[in-house]
Amino acid sequence: MKNKYGKALAIAMMAILFGIFSINTDKVQASYSIDHTFAFSADQGSSQLASHSYIIMHETATEASGRNVAANMKNNYTPYTAYSTFVVGDGGKVYQVGQPGYVAYAAGNANGYSPVQIELQHTYDKAEFAKNYATYIELARDYAKKYGIPLTLDAGGAGTPGIKSHLWITQNIWGDHVDPYGYLASMGVSKAKLANDLANGTTNVGGGNTTPTNPTKPTTPSNSNVPAGFTPENGTFVNGDTPIMNRIGAASFNAAQGGYLPAYSSWKYDSWKRVGNYVMIHHVYNGVHVFLPVRYNSTAWGTFK
Numbered sequence: 353m354k355n356k357y358g359k360a361l362a363i364a365m366m367a368i369l370f371g372i373f374s375i376n377t378d379k380v381q382a383s384y385s386i387d388h389t390f391a392f393s394a395d396q397g398s399s400q401l402a403s404h405s406y407i408i409m410h411e412t413a414t415e416a417s418g419r420n421v422a423a424n425m426k427n428n429y430t431p432y433t434a435y436s437t438f439v440v441g442d443g444g445k446v447y448q449v450g451q452p453g454y455v456a457y458a459a460g461n462a463n464g465y466s467p468v469q470i471e472l473q474h475t476y477d478k479a480e481f482a483k484n485y486a487t488y489i490e491l492a493r494d495y496a497k498k499y500g501i502p503l504t505l506d507a508g509g510a511g512t513p514g515i516k517s518h519l520w521i522t523q524n525i526w527g528d529h530v531d532p533y534g535y536l537a538s539m540g541v542s543k544a545k546l547a548n549d550l551a552n553g554t555t556n557v558g559g560g561n562t563t564p565t566n567p568t569k570p571t572t573p574s575n576s577n578v579p580a581g582f583t584p585e586n587g588t589f590v591n592g593d594t595p596i597m598n599r600i601g602a603a604s605f606n607a608a609q610g611g612y613l614p615a616y617s618s619w620k621y622d623s624w625k626r627v628g629n630y631v632m633i634h635h636v637y638n639g640v641h642v643f644l645p646v647r648y649n650s651t652a653w654g655t656f657k
Contacts, residue, residue: 382490382491383444383487383490384444384445384446384487384490384491385446386438387445387446387447387448388448389422389447390419390422390423390425390426390448390449391426391448391451392426392429392435392449392450396429397449397451397455397456398450398454398455398456398457398463399454400454400455400464401453401454401455402453402454402455402456402466403464403465403467404467404499404500404501405465405501405511405513406462406465406466406501406513406514406515407466407467407468407469407470407492407496407499407514407515407516408459408462408468408469408470408516408518408521409470409472409488409492409515409516409517409532409546410436410458410459410469410470410471410472410518410529410531411471411472411473411474411531411536412441412471412472412473412474412611412614413474413531413535413598413610413611413612414611414612414613414614414617414619415474415475415476415617415618415620416473416474416614416617416618417441417473418439418445418447418471418473418484419441419445420616420617421439421441421447421471421614422439422447422448422449424595424614424616424617425439425449426449428593428595428615432457434457434458434612435449435450435456435458436449436450436456436458436469436470437449437450437451437456437468437469437470438450438468438469438470439470439471439473440470440472440473440484440487440488441472441473441475441480442480443480443483443484444483444486445487446487446491452468453467453468453499454467456468458471458518459521459525459526459527460521460525460526460527461525461526461527462526466516467495467499468499470488470491470492472484472485472488472532474535478539481539482557485539485541485555485557486555489549489550489553489554489555492515492550493550493553496515496550501513501514501515502515503515503550503551504547504550504551505543505546505547505550505551506519506520506547509524510524510525515550517531517532517533517543518530518531518532519531519532519533528609529609529611530608531611533546534640538637540557541557577641578622578634579603579623579625579634579641581625582603582623582624582625582634583624583625584622585621585622585623585624586621586622587621587656587657588618588619588620588656588657589618589619589620589621589633589644589646589654589655589656590616590618590619590654590655590656590657591613591614591615591616591617591618591619591653591654592616592653592654592655593615593616594615594653595614596644596645596646596653597610597611597613598610598611598613598643598644599643599644599645600640600642600643601640601641602643603625603627603632603634603643604627604643605645613644619633619635620635621634622634622635622636624646627645629648629649630645630647630648631645631646632644632645633646
């Protein structure tokens with residue numbers, strides 16, 4: 353109870369002390385506004401203040417909308433489950449989940465050093481991506497400036513302040529995630545461009561200013577992409593109430609982790625295989641083989657359509 357009310361009081365005091373900044377950032381200086389629909393209540397999330405070392409950049413690694421990712425973090429919250437401070441998506445919208453300034457649980461042992469962690473929606477629509485990316489950059493820059501964090505990307509080793517990718521966290525502190533570079537590269541954004549945009553506030557990636565009425569969606573890979581030993585089958589898996597980690601490059605739990613499929617989200621697949629006591633499904637994304645466990649023995653973790 354002490355933590356709950358102590359955090360609520362701290363949030364109220366911060367709102368008074370930084371009210372002018374918040375108003376300017378959300379409504380005047382910034383081109384985005386912050387949607388608090390899925391923001392944690394006072395008894396959700398960590399009550400620990402984070403040190404002002406890193407702004408951590410993620411991507412969601414799932415086809416779900418930004419709104420659905422934020423809703424999943426809010427609605428399925430239990431102590432120590434994964435969540436970030438903000439989710440950017442749906443054409444440049446910002447959904448707050450965790451409280452800025454406090455620890456978020458999205459980067460393992462680096463969490464205590466980051467007052468803000470930002471997720472970028474994984475979309476195939478380039479016009480939507482262009483808007484999301486512009487906000488992703490602006491939001492990171494705004495909060496880096498607020499907390500006195502340098503606008504440098506992945507500079508130095510552990511202990512060097514700045515804006516950090518999840519890959520940098522893996523390489524220097526903890527974990528095995530490699531986002532957001534693979535996804536950004538697939539949308540035409542290199543690490544060098546990301547670094548330049550964060551430093552200088554530039555964001556142009558093309559795609560125009562409006563979302564097409566018939567956006568291009570990914571097609572189901574042809575059977576030529578089906579790995580050896582997998583049974584071809586085109587379908588969609590709809591996850592149950594628990595996020596599932598996918599694997600990159602091989603149908604093995606020792607393979608690199610790609611990211612979580614959120615609860616109740618969908619995943620298209622082109623084939624399946626029994627791997628020990630599990631069943632894994634497969635698809636190809638931008639030339640990369642991705643595998644998702646969906647069944648243990650006779651128990652499926654979702655539904656198929």
